[in-house]
Amino acid sequence: xxxxxxxxxxxxxxxxxxxxxxxxxxxxxxxxxxxxxxxxxxxxxxxxxxxxxxxxxxxxxxxxxxxxxxxxxxxxxxxxxxxxxxxxxxxxxxxxxxxxxxxxxxxxxxxxx
Numbered sequence: 593x594x595x596x597x598x599x600x601x602x603x604x605x606x607x608x609x610x611x612x613x614x615x616x617x618x619x620x621x622x623x624x625x626x627x628x629x630x631x632x633x634x635x636x637x638x639x640x641x642x643x644x645x646x647x648x649x650x651x652x653x654x655x656x657x658x659x660x661x662x663x664x665x666x667x668x669x670x671x672x673x674x675x676x677x678x679x680x681x682x683x684x685x686x687x688x689x690x691x692x693x694x695x696x697x698x699x700x701x702x703x704x705x
Contacts, residue, residue, distance in 0.1 A: 667700075667701065670691045670693055671701050673691060674691065674698055674702065675701065675702070675705055684702065685698075
């Protein structure tokens with residue numbers, strides 16, 4: 593993504609407002625400063641793409657090695673107990689309290705069966 597003058601930039605410029613970074617010596621009120629901001633944006637986008645590729649490669653490698661990705665299965669481990677208690681007439685809220693799982697998980701398990 594490059595620095596592109598948009599509607600708000602023009603309105604701020606019309607009001608005499610400009611961005612000057614004192615710590616990075618970057619002045620976006622000059623053509624050279626806007627060009628530098630555009631170059632910085634290009635490098636930021638490049639770095640973001642490199643990082644995205646590395647993450648995808650890492651996930652693919654983990655899958656190839658048999659690692660399970662995603663959230664751990666927790667409530668599903670209690671599905672049999674949830675259904676047993678539900679059939680015994682225990683409320684969904686009480687089932688959730690007893691098994692220390694979320695009520696939404698209890699509702700999802702009950703609805704699926």
